[in-house]
Amino acid sequence: MFGYTLEEVGNIVVMQGFSGLSLFSVLLLMALGLAIIFGQMGVINMAHGEFMTVGAYTTVFLSKLAVEYDFVKSYFVFAIIAAFIVAFILGYVIEYVMIRHLYKRPLDTLLATWGLSLVMQQIFRSTFGAKEVSAELPEWLLGSFQPTEGIDIPINGVFVMGLALVVTVSVYLFMFRSRGGLRVRATMQNRIMAGAVGINTKQVDRVTFALGCGIAGVAGAAFTTIASTGPTTGSLYIVDSFMVVVFGGAASLMGTIASAFGIAQAQSLLQFFMTSSMGKVATLMTIVIILMMRPEGLFAAKVRK
């Protein structure tokens, strides 16, 4: 097959599969935030990628501090929390200033948040420069281990995957096993009724949006371990993560995970066997065709509309 021996193909599949897993983790983190904002609230946040970039820049900034004050070994945990908090606060403010006026006009939210993403990109460019920057990674994140000869698995990938797992579980617990999540779901399903039983629905909107942005911030922190960050980094992932959410079925957590996995793996494997651009084209094309045949996505939430 393609001039490789069977064993080599096996190794390639494992290694590309693993690099697909790192992509999967970042995509999943991005898509989780989007699934909350888009799936639950129906708001199209085109600036979602920029919230990820905010998280990434926060991490880079903290890593610079860490190098200066010599706590490189442990800073990354703080960086993740800081990325979440910064993106959360920013999301909260944006919801208050902008998004809440546009809930009744979903197409207009799309345009307004696109404008927001342009502004944010320019802010990044003016503050941090147009060049890509990367975080100073602690030693325990570098290097790789080899389970067998010919297979090389980078540790940062494993770490990102673990992080994605933790965040996914937390989101699940929050959404389906906590009072806060109950309030969110109640508000999104029936706003008037939720208001009538004493839920502050406006507050819920704000927190939900901010939460989605915060998770994008964590995605940014995770992103710094596998690539460097530039002002337009986020915009590279925005279409992909929207595809993940739509493909998975907008309101379904399981669907989001499955489709992030499928898209990342397909992209990563196809990009090895075809050229990089054709791999991406083939993946996106498949998704679009499947979506045309099954517009509600893979795992459609069974709700009456």
Next chain:
Amino acid sequence: MNVLSEKVLGGKQGALHLAILAVLLLVILPLCLDLFRLGLIGKYVTYAFVAISLVLLWGNGGILSLGQGMFFGLGGYCMAMFLKLEASDPISTKIQTTPGLPDFMDWNQIVELPWFWEPFKSLPLTLLLVLVVPVLLAFIIGMAMFTRRVGGVYFSIITQAIALILSILIVGQQGYTGGVNGITDLKTLSGWDIRTDSAKYCLYFMNAGLLILCIMLSRFILTSKFGMLLLAMRDKEERVRFSGYDVARFKIFIFCVAAMISAIGGAMFTLQIGFMSPSFVGIVPSIEMVIFAAVGGRMSLIGAVYGTLLVNFGKTIFSETYPELWLFLMGGLFIAVVMFFPDGLAGIYEKYAPHCSFSMLRARWLKKVPKVTGERQ
């Protein structure tokens, strides 16, 4: 005949506005500006085609396509392929290993003309394909999406993804499409050198004339019964469907018309500017064209043209002097227009031009409405 002119021009007021625009584009600007600046205006006018198509599709139909750039690009590419084949005749490409092929194919070791380039050897076929290819693509997309009742934001996201696919495809298949540089070095159209000053003037007038024609065509569509249905579908799609209309077909039709108008703009762009590149196909140009329509007024055909001219003029001026500020301004414009002026310039004009008879009519009509419902009760 009278009825037809009424419909095409949109009444006295519409005819006046159209005449003002025509005079501005065809008389005032060519007299006031030098050829370089006029060329810029010509470029903006080609974008205005897309803005008009978005007024039809988005303002009146409620269908936000974030992939209009791909129709613009396809129209442009079809035109560019013809011009490129003409520019790379065996004599002027004799230093290549395979004379007679476009230069980028030679660089990418392609020795034979790919099959989909063949039709672009003839001008009539090319002119036909400029319209047919984008319309066909729009038809397929529309068929797949609208008959399955995919609408609203899902449609926007999917058209955006398709625009992304097309731009990656064009960039990736360098040997067949010219890659990221696009198709450049275009010289003549059936022997007529398009780079001379007289040709540039000629193309400018042709372009502006076509724009006026497209506005009239769109006006005709909007004032017909179909236009009313379009508005009704935007506001209460279910109700139109339950009244027995096939909503999907109407949507496919308007999507195809919008694709065709955008494609004409693209072809005129190639002729005037002399190249076509994937940077007009992808996500960013597509969404920028939406903002042109939004600034001008998503409901107003003529407003959209002014919006396009103004935004692009601003872009040229600001990106020349303060390149950093431009993105701030553009982003801010997006947010401000959407949040505070959803009807754009045309909305502001209608609000603050009380002497114009159209708004008086509207005010009178608005006053009447509660009276009518009062009688019914």
